[in-house]
Amino acid sequence: MNESSMGGWLFVLIIIVVLLGAGGGGLFGGNNAALAGYATATDVTNAINSAFAQQNSQNILLSSANNNYETARLIDNQSMAMMNQNNSNLLAAINGFNATNQAIANGFNSVNQNIANLGYKMDECCCSIKTMMLENRLQDTQIALQNQQNIAVNQNQTEYLLSVMGSWAPKAAAAYAAK
Amino acid sequence: MNLMQIITQNSDLVFKAVGAMMRGESPVDFMKNLAKTHPKFQGYNFDDLEGTANSVCANNNVDIEKMKSEIADFAKSHIK
Numbered sequence: 001m002n003e004s005s006m007g008g009w010l011f012v013l014i015i016i017v018v019l020l021g022a023g024g025g026g027l028f029g030g031n032n033a034a035l036a037g038y039a040t041a042t043d044v045t046n047a048i049n050s051a052f053a054q055q056n057s058q059n060i061l062l063s064s065a066n067n068n069y070e071t072a073r074l075i076d077n078q079s080m081a082m083m084n085q086n087n088s089n090l091l092a093a094i095n096g097f098n099a100t101n102q103a104i105a106n107g108f109n110s111v112n113q114n115i116a117n118l119g120y121k122m123d124e125c126c127c128s129i130k131t132m133m134l135e136n137r138l139q140d141t142q143i144a145l146q147n148q149q150n151i152a153v154n155q156n157q158t159e160y161l162l163s164v165m166g167s168w169a170p171k172a173a174a175a176y177a178a179k
Numbered sequence: 180m181n182l183m184q185i186i187t188q189n190s191d192l193v194f195k196a197v198g199a200m201m202r203g204e205s206p207v208d209f210m211k212n213l214a215k216t217h218p219k220f221q222g223y224n225f226d227d228l229e230g231t232a233n234s235v236c237a238n239n240n241v242d243i244e245k246m247k248s249e250i251a252d253f254a255k256s257h258i259k
Binding site: 009010011012013014016017020 | 182184186192193205206207210219220229231232235239243246247250
């Protein structure tokens with residue numbers, strides 16, 4: 001191996017090192033550290049940070065999903081409770097309406113019965129009044145008749161007495177005059 | 180990334196070059212054969228190794244004289 005071939009191998013090593021180590025940037029402390037696809041400490045740190053960030057994002061998404069599921073579950077439960085409560089309220093209202101309707105019907109029935117009773121009593125009262133009026137009229141007629149009978153009797157008696165007295169009086173006057 | 184890291188991470192290629200050098204093979208042929216299987220080394224004129232080394236170092240902002248010194252120091256401390 002001569003001197004020129006040794007120099008050739010030096011250039012080979014230089015070419016290999018530069019092309020493998022400097023895939024587009026500086027070498028030996030150059031600013032462009034991402035050389036030839038080999039990971040630097042910065043690359044590793046960034047990768048780890050990225051992995052942590054991804055894990056955190058995943059955890060956040062998972063937590064968010066869990067929270068969303070829990071929220072939806074609570075809303076669903078609340079909705080079911082509200083629906084059940086509304087159904088109960090509706091049933092109570094219907095029952096209340098039914099009870100009110102029944103009470104109103106009972107009230108009307110009682111009123112109708114009272115009206116019927118009132119009509120019956122009015123008929124009864126009217127009948128009683130009519131009867132009483134007839135009885136009063138009969139009594140008045142009887143009294144009037146009795147009065148007429150009394151008058152007639154008195155008149156007859158008066159006439160009889162007067163006739164008796166009349167026939168007696170002239171005789172008495174003649175007897176007195178003859179004395 | 181320093182020279183030690185580059186050589187360590189590409190030790191198979193470096194050892195191939197050292198082996199070929201020890202066997203007395205031609206560095207030009209070694210690079211031409213390497214370019215057939217390694218895309219990073221394709222498109223270069225390896226008939227002029229010095230010119231290619233200079234242009235490669237210039238294109239990558241590498242001081243070729245410093246590189247020579249680094250490789251020499253590395254060889255002295257690692258190749259007995």
